Amino acid sequence: MKALLIAESRQGKILPGSYETLAFANKIGAEAAMFLVGSEDALPKFDGRLYLADVAAAGEYNPDEHLRLLLEVVAKESPQLVVLSHSSYGWDLAPRLALALQAGQVSEVVACEGDTLVVPACNSKLQRVVRAQSGVTVVTLQSGAFSLAGEPAGTPTVEKLAAQAGAKLEFAGYEEAEKGGVDLSKAEIIVSAGRGIGKPENLVMVEALAKALGGEYGASRPVVDSGWAEHNRQVGSTGQTVAPKLYVACGISGAIQHLAGMKKSDFVIAINTDRDAPIGEVADVLVVADLKQFLPALTDRLQK
Amino acid sequence: MKILVCIKQVPDMESRFKLNAAGTWYSDQDLAWRMNEYDEFAVEQAIQLREQAGDAEVVVLSIGPDRVKEAMKKALAMGADRGVHIQDDASYGKDPYQIASAIAAYAGEQNFDVIFTGMQSQDRGSAQVGLLLAGMLGLPAVTTIVGFEYDGSQATVRRELEGGLKSVVKLSFPAVLTCQLGLNTPRYPTLPNIMKAKKKELVSLPIADLLKVEALVTTAATRFPERKGGGLILEGDVGELTEKLVAILKEKTTVLK
Numbered sequence: 001m002k003a004l005l006i007a008e009s010r011q012g013k014i015l016p017g018s019y020e021t022l023a024f025a026n027k028i029g030a031e032a033a034m035f036l037v038g039s040e041d042a043l044p045k046f047d048g049r050l051y052l053a054d055v056a057a058a059g060e061y062n063p064d065e066h067l068r069l070l071l072e073v074v075a076k077e078s079p080q081l082v083v084l085s086h087s088s089y090g091w092d093l094a095p096r097l098a099l100a101l102q103a104g105q106v107s108e109v110v111a112c113e114g115d116t117l118v119v120p121a122c123n124s125k126l127q128r129v130v131r132a133q134s135g136v137t138v139v140t141l142q143s144g145a146f147s148l149a150g151e152p153a154g155t156p157t158v159e160k161l162a163a164q165a166g167a168k169l170e171f172a173g174y175e176e177a178e179k180g181g182v183d184l185s186k187a188e189i190i191v192s193a194g195r196g197i198g199k200p201e202n203l204v205m206v207e208a209l210a211k212a213l214g215g216e217y218g219a220s221r222p223v224v225d226s227g228w229a230e231h232n233r234q235v236g237s238t239g240q241t242v243a244p245k246l247y248v249a250c251g252i253s254g255a256i257q258h259l260a261g262m263k264k265s266d267f268v269i270a271i272n273t274d275r276d277a278p279i280g281e282v283a284d285v286l287v288v289a290d291l292k293q294f295l296p297a298l299t300d301r302l303q304k
Numbered sequence: 305m306k307i308l309v310c311i312k313q314v315p316d317m318e319s320r321f322k323l324n325a326a327g328t329w330y331s332d333q334d335l336a337w338r339m340n341e342y343d344e345f346a347v348e349q350a351i352q353l354r355e356q357a358g359d360a361e362v363v364v365l366s367i368g369p370d371r372v373k374e375a376m377k378k379a380l381a382m383g384a385d386r387g388v389h390i391q392d393d394a395s396y397g398k399d400p401y402q403i404a405s406a407i408a409a410y411a412g413e414q415n416f417d418v419i420f421t422g423m424q425s426q427d428r429g430s431a432q433v434g435l436l437l438a439g440m441l442g443l444p445a446v447t448t449i450v451g452f453e454y455d456g457s458q459a460t461v462r463r464e465l466e467g468g469l470k471s472v473v474k475l476s477f478p479a480v481l482t483c484q485l486g487l488n489t490p491r492y493p494t495l496p497n498i499m500k501a502k503k504k505e506l507v508s509l510p511i512a513d514l515l516k517v518e519a520l521v522t523t524a525a526t527r528f529p530e531r532k533g534g535g536l537i538l539e540g541d542v543g544e545l546t547e548k549l550v551a552i553l554k555e556k557t558t559v560l561k
Binding site: 010015060061063064086087088089091092094095096098099100102103104105106107108116119120121122123124125126127128129130131132133134168169170171172173174175176177188189213214215221222224225231234237238239240241245246253266267268269274275276277280281283284285286287288289293294297298301302 | 315317318320321329330399400401423424426427428429430431432435436439440444445446447448460462463464465466467468469470471472473474475476485486518519520521522523524525526527528529531535536537538539542543545546547549550552553556557558559560
């Protein structure tokens with residue numbers, strides 16, 4: 001089995017998902033080559049062949065050109081599997097490649113079982129076991145599902161690709177999230193509000209509990225998207241990654257993007273009316289209760 | 305301007321799921337159905353663009369059994385002009401390649417200027433259909449947009465990356481854009497608009513007329529994940545729950561002084 005792994009570089013750095021593709025290849029015992037649109041100044045630590053296109057020429061977001069380069073490498077390597085991260089880069093590039101190769105794509109793989117791949121469905125409440133029917137299969141890996149046993153090591157043998165400028169899509173630069181305000185990554189106790197709080201007025205109950213515990217309040221994506229909390233309060237893959245001593249998830253279902261931002265917390269308490277909510281997977285304690293009754297009761301008890 | 309918005313009807317994700325008889329997907333019995341959340345942002349953006357462009361039409365498209373027309377009626381009540389329902393009682397078994405092929409077969413002849421769709425569905429979550437559709441139609445595509453502006457000739461979109469970073473991308477129509485949560489604030493259909501929507505055109509086309517390809521990925525089984533972590537579950541009276549939780553916090557953590 002031969003796998004072509006798609007590494008990712010952003011703003012001059014190799015992204016950690018690159019090594020997760022390597023961990024996947026190791027796990028299934030595949031012979032691996034790597035593809036990267038990046039720079040010689042920041043190569044992935046990997047003992048094997050690396051096809052490298054210069055990001056200065058190809059552009060950091062230029063899917064047409066990345067696809068063209070990738071197809072060149074697929075023609076040379078003839079892999080059975082092309083492996084990407086299920087990241088903003090991977091989920092954007094993978095279907096373009098799958099279509100060009102007339103290959104089946106399996107998205108957000110969490111496990112490999114024999115000749116089948118396992119992917120989540122319905123907010124991880126279900127799993128699908130799937131099988132690609134094509135000669136080549138394109139897979140994207142759920143962030144964190146596969147990791148190397150040790151630190152990445154090695155030096156690749158670089159084979160350069162000639163990138164061309166020009167694109168239908170014009171990449172006009174990056175926009176950073178507004179900085180300032182609270183830094184949740186330094187908080188030892190975080191009480192976070194999810195969609196389950198129902199309405200913005202109920203955020204005060206979450207803030208009150210955070211205060212009673214001597215911590216900060218955070219929020220899940222829907223709460224921030226609704227404008228009930230600032231982005232600097234958002235915990236998850238598109239917000240902050242936190243690892244406090246105590247994380248209290250209030251009305252948070254536990255989408256993978258949220259779990260990615262808080263699963264390293266020392267102790268997790270989830271409060272939810274849905275006892276099947278995926279947050280239960282990472283919670284040390286799941287309290288099945290109505291937030292509107294439970295939060296004020298707990299806050300009162302702590303203030304005694 | 306002709307705008308297409310592709311939507312999916314999905315179960316409420318808080319449902320207690322059961323498996324179907326074949327064990328290949330969830331049973332569609334006893335579920336509350338709604339419009340895929342990502343698609344609500346797609347519908348809203350389509351309507352906002354029509355309002356800005358003036359002389360424009362928004363067509364909403366969905367594939368599935370007759371019940372998906374409920375989600376389409378919501379899109380019509382939000383302001384879409386007409387609906388195209390691709391009737392398929394077995395749509396749950398189609399892979400993204402087949403779904404995109406069916407949409408492309410319809411959209412290919414219609415010359416839409418812009419196609420909006422959600423970045424993924426909440427149930428299957430493959431995040432593929434929008435891009436496959438774009439590829440089949442030979443259109444540029446940008447995924448995961450959280451910002452959209454149109455100046456009359458060019459669109460500027462913001463793509464969401466990880467850790468709060470966004471990339472700014474400029475493009476010309478025709479194009480396909482897949483929408484991320486938070487792109488805008490989807491409007492609630494008002495009662496008069498719900499009434500008006502009932503009179504809007506909603507045609508059904510049989511899937512067999514549009515779908516000519518086999519699946520590239522098949523589902524061997526669907527199952528409940530093994531609960532790995534699964535800590536302590538506390539249920540019952542609020543007063544007792546509070547006492548129990550405080551005891552646990554004292555025993556297992558150092559946060560209570």
